[in-house]
Amino acid sequence: MSTPGGGGDLAARQAELVAALVAGGPLPPGFAPAPVDAARRALLRKRAGDVARHWPLLAAGLGDAWPATFAGWADGRPTNGSLRDGWDLARELHRRGELPPLGAEELAVREAASRYDGATPPRPRRLPALARAGGAVAVRLAGRVRLLRPARR
Template identity: 55%
Template sequence: MTRQAEPAGHPEPAEPAGHPGGAGDFDPALAAAQEALVRAMTAGAPVPGGFDAAAVRAAADGILRKRAGEVARVWPILAASYGTDWPRVFAAWAAGRPTRGSVRDAWDFALAHRAELPPEAALDLALAEARWAYDGQGEPRRRRAAVRRVPGGVAVQLLGRVRVLGRGTRR
């Protein structure tokens, strides 16, 4: 079977607008602008030229509120201990920090505020530290055994089972 010639009057398809040379071309200037915009919305970087600063800041605020909600879902006692101030307090802390995932955001926040955590949140942090090894850099890893101070006692973890010993604890 042979291919028939295109009828006259049917030109070759045109390149899509804004994509000279095809969709596979890489535009370094566009990539740099996109990266700068993402950094401005997620890590507190300056708003790049050519963008509406108020709109970028509004998007950044929305992203911070979403992060606060995600952290509240993975570590509810931590968020509840701040009450209605949680979104504001978390956003103030997270504004210049890119996310590393909601679990690590929660853990990093708790570690940064360890001295001021209410007793329930301090207990929750101590129990997490008994179960997991986390250095603030890598991924948390399960511990085989650990002992951690908790408000009013001590948490002992052995092979995945945690017991709290002492007065005034509820776990």
């Protein structure tokens, strides 16, 4: 028989474990560090694969550095979904001057096609738009997005 409030304790422990796995939270009492760390790394690899499916040019542009670059950025950050995680990472790499040309082109096209403020889900643009990233230039006119200038290689 369960005691009143027992479910809350379980829910709190589960929330602590999830925070340790995906949001950089501290390890909850009673859990062995090695298995939790292994699970955290596996979740980061899965998340990197999901983001790479939404941002294939960004991942391809980073090549063999993709898994480590993504894991370094994502470790300790809760996910906002694969599309937004890739967008946030691309913007961060652009800000640091580390965005590869393929990623710059993909970011410019996304920025021209949709509005994304970094906090709410992206929304399609309705008006013409021009976007630049890492030398790439994309434009949205008449409902279509076109890359006008590729990034410097």
